[in-house]
Amino acid sequence: MEAFFEDKKTLLDKKISELLEEHVEANAIDVSKYIVEGGKRLRGLLTLFITDVLVNDYNRAVRAAVALELVHSCSLAIDDIIDQDVKRRGRPSVWVAKGISKTVLVSNLLIPIAIKEVSYLGTSAVKKVIETWLKVTMGEIYDVFDESSSYLKTIEYKTSSLFQLSLDLAVIASNREDLINVFERYGLYLGYLYQISDDLVDAKKYIENKNEEKPLFLIKMLNWLGASNLISWEELKLMVFKKLNEFYNSAITAINGINDKDLTLILKELPIYIVDKILEEGNLKWNLVE
Numbered sequence: 001m002e003a004f005f006e007d008k009k010t011l012l013d014k015k016i017s018e019l020l021e022e023h024v025e026a027n028a029i030d031v032s033k034y035i036v037e038g039g040k041r042l043r044g045l046l047t048l049f050i051t052d053v054l055v056n057d058y059n060r061a062v063r064a065a066v067a068l069e070l071v072h073s074c075s076l077a078i079d080d081i082i083d084q085d086v087k088r089r090g091r092p093s094v095w096v097a098k099g100i101s102k103t104v105l106v107s108n109l110l111i112p113i114a115i116k117e118v119s120y121l122g123t124s125a126v127k128k129v130i131e132t133w134l135k136v137t138m139g140e141i142y143d144v145f146d147e148s149s150s151y152l153k154t155i156e157y158k159t160s161s162l163f164q165l166s167l168d169l170a171v172i173a174s175n176r177e178d179l180i181n182v183f184e185r186y187g188l189y190l191g192y193l194y195q196i197s198d199d200l201v202d203a204k205k206y207i208e209n210k211n212e213e214k215p216l217f218l219i220k221m222l223n224w225l226g227a228s229n230l231i232s233w234e235e236l237k238l239m240v241f242k243k244l245n246e247f248y249n250s251a252i253t254a255i256n257g258i259n260d261k262d263l264t265l266i267l268k269e270l271p272i273y274i275v276d277k278i279l280e281e282g283n284l285k286w287n288l289v290e
Contacts, residue, residue, distance in 0.1 A: 001266070001269065001270070001273055002273070004045075004048075004049055004052070005042075005045045008045055008049075008058065009040075009041050009045060012041050012044050012045065012048070012065060012066065012069065013041070015063075015065075015066045016036055016069055017033070019066055019117065023113050024110075024113070028102075028105075028106050030098075031094070031102045031103070031106040032106050034097060035073050035074060035077050035094050035103070035106060035107065036069065036073040038088075039069075039072075039073070039076075039089055040277075041069055043065075043068050043069065043072050043163065043165070043166040044065035044066065044068050044069040045065070046163070046166040046167070046170070047061050047068055047166045047167075047169045047173075048061055048065050048170075049170075050166075050167060050174075051170045051174050053263060053266055054170065054174035054176050054263070055174045055175075055176075060173040060174065061170055061173035061174075063117050063120060064117075064118050064125065064169040064172075065166075065169070066114075066117060067113075067114040067115070067118045067129065067169075068114070068129075068162070068165060068166055068169060070110045070111070070113065070114040070117075071111065071114050071129060071132065071133060071136075071162070071165070073110075074107040074114075075158070075162070077094040077095070077107050078103075078104070078107055078140065079140065080094065080095055081093075081100055081103060082143065082144060083216075111133060114129060115129050115130060118169065121172050122172070124172055124177070125168075125169060125173075128168045128169065128172070129165065132161045132164070132165040135157045135158075135161040136162070138157050139153075139154055139158035139161070143158075143216070150220070150224065151217075151220040151223065151224035152192065152224065154220065155191060155192055155196070156188060156192075158195075159191040159195040160195075161191070162191070163187040163188075163190045163191040163194065164183070164184050164187035164188065164191070166187070167184075167186065167187045168180055168183065168184070170183075182257060182258060185254035186254040186255050186267065188254075189248070189250045189251035189254060189271075190251060190270070190271055190274070192247045193247050193248060193251070193271050193274065193275050194275070196221075196240060196243060196244060196247070197275045197279055197286075198278050199217050200237070200240045200282070200284070201278060201279065201281050201282035201284065202217070202218075203218050204233065204282045205282070206218060221240075222236075225240070241286060241287065244275060244286060245288060248272075248275075248288060251267075251271055252267075252268055255268075272286075
């Protein structure tokens, strides 16, 4: 799995750059490249990987994976403006480096380019991309207009939706749309596992430094855990690890109906791989209890 991801990331980066060069106006190229540069490409790589597992031909999904990465990158660029985050992927956020107007304008340009790019897979793929962008946007609205919105609801709309899209595009590219309902449920929990792990790493940084106001994500996480006041790091870690175990088991339950032992095994390993990779960034180790 890791070897596949490392090998195909270079391909994905190349194809993204080619798409921008082909479809973006020359005076907007610089901003568009800044929006999409960097990052793990996890969602696009997941689309390629699952397609390869299903039909042994990841090339069917390359264009779809590129489109997905555009959607994800634009969501981050807009999210950083809303949250006033000044850094992303180890450098100034797009709006800081290029300005708010250009960030919003070019993001608005890239989304229809992404939608057009998946049209080779048919109307179902186009609809999935549109529905996902709508969900991501609704997630932002919940954040801005309703700070009391639940922690998991925000993750479902802003994070799980993109993991669901990555799986949906893979099954569509593989002509295995019989798996969409199963993968929608699985992708929901995959998004939970990813975001909660990522938030735990950020929470550790906050607790260690405590040089800023408590961030909204941590307030929502603590409320979700039933600990409205900031608890000790060890207590927080144990509570979150318990939730990760629960969501992992829910993800596995979601795929119980798949009659393919090899695919099932890969889907069981995938959340562990993703969570471990994220937690490594905070020097954390997850003890899975099935």
